[in-house]
Amino acid sequence: MDNDSFQMRALNLLLQIPKGRVTTYQELAHAMGTRAYRAVGTAMAKNQFLGKYPCYKVVKSSGEVGQYAGETWKKIELLRDEGLEIRDGKIVDFKKVLFRADEFKV
DNA sequence: CATCTGACACAGA
DNA sequence: GTCTGTGCCAGAT
DSSP states (O other): OOOHHHHHHHHHHHHTTTTTTTTTTTHHHHHOOOOOOHHHHHHHHHHHOOSOOOOOGOOOSSSBOOOOOOOOHHHHHHHHHHHHEETTTTETTHHHHHHHGGSOOO
C-alpha cells in the first residue's frame, strides 16, 4: 500500500496535522516510533509530493521554518496561509501551534 | 559490505 | 539568546 516505506509513513502522518498547526522532524519521527529525524527530512527532500502531502508543515524543533525544496520563502508563505505568524524565519508562538507526537492518531 | 549525504537535534562554549 | 562541533537514521552510491 502507501504505507510500506519509511518515507510514506512520514508523509501519511502529515495528513493528520490540523490547519494552523505544525510539527517538527523530531516529533514526527517520534510519532513513528523512531529517532530518525534526519531520515525524515532526507525522505521529504528526495520526494516531495507537493500538493498531495503538506510537507511544509514540518519545521525544526527550534521553531525555525527550515528548508523547503530550495525555496524557503515559499514554505513560509504556505504557513502564513495556514494562519501562522512568522517572524524573521521563525514561527511566533511556536509551542502553541506545535502538533506533538502524542497528538498523532494511534 | 563500506562510505557519504542530508528539508535535523543536541551539547558545549 | 547565539555559534560551532558532533551524533543520529535511512537511503543512495
